[in-house]
Amino acid sequence: MYETIAFYxxxxxxxxxxxITVFSKNVLYAMTSLAAGMVLISGFFFILGADFLGVVQLIVYVGAIMALYSFAMMFFDSTKSIKEKNTNPALIFVLGGLSALSLVLMFAAPIYNESIQALYPMHEGVGNAQDVGIVLFTKYLIPFEVAAVMLLVAMISGIILAGKKMDQSLTKDTCVDDEILIKKDVK
Amino acid sequence: MIGLTHYLVISALIFSIGLMGVLRRRNLLMLFFATEVMLNAVNIAFAAISHYYNDLTGQMFAFFIIAIAASEVAVGLGILIVLYKKHGSLDLDDLANMKG
Known part of the structure; x- marks a missing residue:
């Protein structure tokens, strides 16, 4: 009963x-609604019994990724609304609607599940985090390590891409720039 | 009672919303938001299948998708900052410099 109410x-x-995220013209509104939607998606995970996944979703998506977006937004001029030139909005709506319809029909079709068996079944009486840890550190150890290396590579590339010429201002403050130029000329 | 089909349908709808965003957005930051929506939709489907087939593999794949999304955001935002420094805008029509 409560599950049904919560799901809907x-x-x-x-x-x-x-x-709102997809159709808003304001970056701030889009980002805020995206963060709220991700919190609600972690609610889905909690209903489904994937507690650890829900917590990871909250920490990584809402905590880390949205914080990264909001820090990056400070580089861009986010106060003005975005003007986008849409060449053919009707085509996009037709394509999006058709793909939605086909996906829903595909997923709503009855699934014959006699041949599907659980590869790593969940254990009774064991918490979800414990179960996840056992499978992650035995069967999926190599992908886990590869993901760790991938995150390291992403961190280094992020630092190199964004950190270069960090001392130069992005939003041009012309009077300060002129002062710097005058100082250089004096030298 | 909520079954697997309910979750798959909601995941398909959210994925289509993200796809529509990818198709109609012209701003690169907004394109990134739309891809995040699509990744989240896939995560819901994985978690639902994992729950209804009593199998942990779906949750594992969802974890790896979250890791990939995190590194994608780190690299992508670095590239966006470089592009913004170079061009002064994030509009795809301004950034297109190949005529064809």
Missing amino acids: LFSALTIGLFL
Whole structure:
């Protein structure tokens, strides 16, 4: 009963928030609604019994990724609304609607599940985090290490890409620039 | 009672919202938001299948998707900052400099 109410509430709110994300003209509104939608998606994970995944979603997506976006937004001029030239909006709506329809029909089709068996079944009486840890550090150890190396590579590339010429101002403050130029001329 | 199909349908709808965003957005930052929406939709489907087939593999793949999304954001935002320093805008029509 509560699961049903929570499912419909979360799905309606998530779809509404993500529609705002996709159709809003303001970066701040889009980012805020994206963060709220991700919190609600972690709610889905908690309903589904994937506690550890929900916590990771909250920490990584809402905590880290949205913080990264909001820091990056300070580099861009985010106060003005974005003007986008849409060449053919009707085509996009038709394509998006058709793909939505086909995906929903595909997933709503009955799935014959006699041949599907659990490869790493969940254990009764064991917490989700414990179960995840056992499978992650035995069967998926090499992908886990590769993901760690990938995150390291991403961190280094992020530092190199964004950190170069960090001392130069992005938003041009012309009077300060002129002062610097005058100082250089004097030298 | 909520079944697997409910979750798959909601995941398909959210994925289509993200796809529509990728198709219609012209701003690179907004394109990144739309890809995040699509990644989250796939995560819901994985978690739902993992729950209803009593298998942990779906959750594992969801973890790796989250790791990939995190590194994608780190690299992508670095590239966006470099592009913004160079061109002064993030509009795809301004950034297109190959005529064809």
